[in-house]
Amino acid sequence: MTAFTQKFHTTFLSSLLAFFTFFFATQPAQLFAMGKKPFVEKSIPKTFHIKNNEVAPVPLNLEDCYQLALKRSETIAISNETVNATQADFLAAASEAIGDADFVMNYRRQKVLKSGEGSSVGGTFNAPNRRDREFVISQPLFQGFKALGAIQGAGSLKKQRVGEKKRAEQLLFLDVAKAFYDVLMFQKDVETIQGIRDLFEERMADLNEREKIGRSRRSEIVTAESRMRIIDSELAQAKGTLAVAKHILEFLVGIPVDSGQLKDMEIFEIEPETMDVYLAAADKRPDVEAAEQAVKTAWNGVVVAQSGLWPDISLVNNQYQKRDGFQDAIDWDLLFKINVPLYRGGETLGKIKSATSAWKKAKLFYSLARRQAELDIKEAYQTWVASRNEYQALEKAVKSSEENFQLQKEDYSQNLVNNLDVLSALESLHETRREANRAKYELKENYWNLKTAMGKTL
Numbered sequence: 001m002t003a004f005t006q007k008f009h010t011t012f013l014s015s016l017l018a019f020f021t022f023f024f025a026t027q028p029a030q031l032f033a034m035g036k037k038p039f040v041e042k043s044i045p046k047t048f049h050i051k052n053n054e055v056a057p058v059p060l061n062l063e064d065c066y067q068l069a070l071k072r073s074e075t076i077a078i079s080n081e082t083v084n085a086t087q088a089d090f091l092a093a094a095s096e097a098i099g100d101a102d103f104v105m106n107y108r109r110q111k112v113l114k115s116g117e118g119s120s121v122g123g124t125f126n127a128p129n130r131r132d133r134e135f136v137i138s139q140p141l142f143q144g145f146k147a148l149g150a151i152q153g154a155g156s157l158k159k160q161r162v163g164e165k166k167r168a169e170q171l172l173f174l175d176v177a178k179a180f181y182d183v184l185m186f187q188k189d190v191e192t193i194q195g196i197r198d199l200f201e202e203r204m205a206d207l208n209e210r211e212k213i214g215r216s217r218r219s220e221i222v223t224a225e226s227r228m229r230i231i232d233s234e235l236a237q238a239k240g241t242l243a244v245a246k247h248i249l250e251f252l253v254g255i256p257v258d259s260g261q262l263k264d265m266e267i268f269e270i271e272p273e274t275m276d277v278y279l280a281a282a283d284k285r286p287d288v289e290a291a292e293q294a295v296k297t298a299w300n301g302v303v304v305a306q307s308g309l310w311p312d313i314s315l316v317n318n319q320y321q322k323r324d325g326f327q328d329a330i331d332w333d334l335l336f337k338i339n340v341p342l343y344r345g346g347e348t349l350g351k352i353k354s355a356t357s358a359w360k361k362a363k364l365f366y367s368l369a370r371r372q373a374e375l376d377i378k379e380a381y382q383t384w385v386a387s388r389n390e391y392q393a394l395e396k397a398v399k400s401s402e403e404n405f406q407l408q409k410e411d412y413s414q415n416l417v418n419n420l421d422v423l424s425a426l427e428s429l430h431e432t433r434r435e436a437n438r439a440k441y442e443l444k445e446n447y448w449n450l451k452t453a454m455g456k457t458l
Helices: 003-026 062-072 074-098 146-212 218-253 275-279 286-309 347-413 419-453
Strands: 100-109 129-142 312-323 332-339
Touching: 062 146, 062 218, 074 146, 146 218, 146 286, 146 419, 218 419, 275 347, 286 347, 347 419
Parallel strands: none
Antiparallel strands: 100 129, 129 312, 312 332
């Protein structure tokens, strides 16, 4: 073995060993998935531990629910595995540049020739049995930037998958926020309706007393009772809606939830800024960044396809451990190979056109993602500002309705108005309180919708 061959052999094996040592050390879980125990769902933290479907006793705020949902969501787990799968693309791309090393053992048997039929030199080739063992090391030297394009494409693909995972987490947060505030809203709605019903009962008791002394008619009592039954139907509907909202939140977080343990946060003091401030975040939204990385991945696909037009230069070194016959003294050889593509029946051109088309589509998807992000922000901003103004107006309306109801009661006690006026004032208060409650929680949902449209959460 010459000094050149020994140096080449040692350098190549050292580089190969260093690469795989580093890669295996940094990514053991992804590379040896089959050597691990099967996936076991992460247990709920002790803080939220439950037994026999009992409701977790600890208070839960929006962030707590979101963290539970991240652990429970199959969608996020799938996205995470998709990110991990990009390691396979990196390995495949790296193999194009690193080359191959094999240990080959051959044992050949062939027809036995009659004496004198084989020459002295050809006696080895005519021997009925031949054995050889060798190390075969092949190293690509130039492949038309195929390896470079594949490695860069694998890198941008991983960034794309990471961006898609982050966006999936943000959309999950939006689902959790909606379910969280729906439970609080419907719970407050039940309490509001129950409070109005209590006022109706007070009204009924007062009317019964007035009827006894001849100051109220029986028809007034029947009218009030009829309207109270309508309130009962609304209460039943609200309780059913609350139960559904709880089921949705429980589905997301993975544990039973009671509305009494949900802890809200106030966000009413946040003043809106100009829309341009919010639009500036569009380019940094994870799905937009993922679409940008998809363009880079597609372009590297074009580079890989174009490599089919370039010559393929490689070096193959054989290190023989055993050879039979007249070549037994030759323990190595070196093959320098240049393969110039001349004609492939249109295969290479077809790959280039397909890759170019994919690159152009990726650019269009990126443009669409940016415009969609800007539209989402504009819609979310206007909805949030409108709901903020609506809530402020309804808060004032509730105070006016409460004052009107008290005045109507006082006037009725002095026979200045009839019972229908009092009932109308009470129903107006009922509807205004429910609308204010709806607007309050829609305001919070819309705020987080705006934050999510910008690519942010908590």
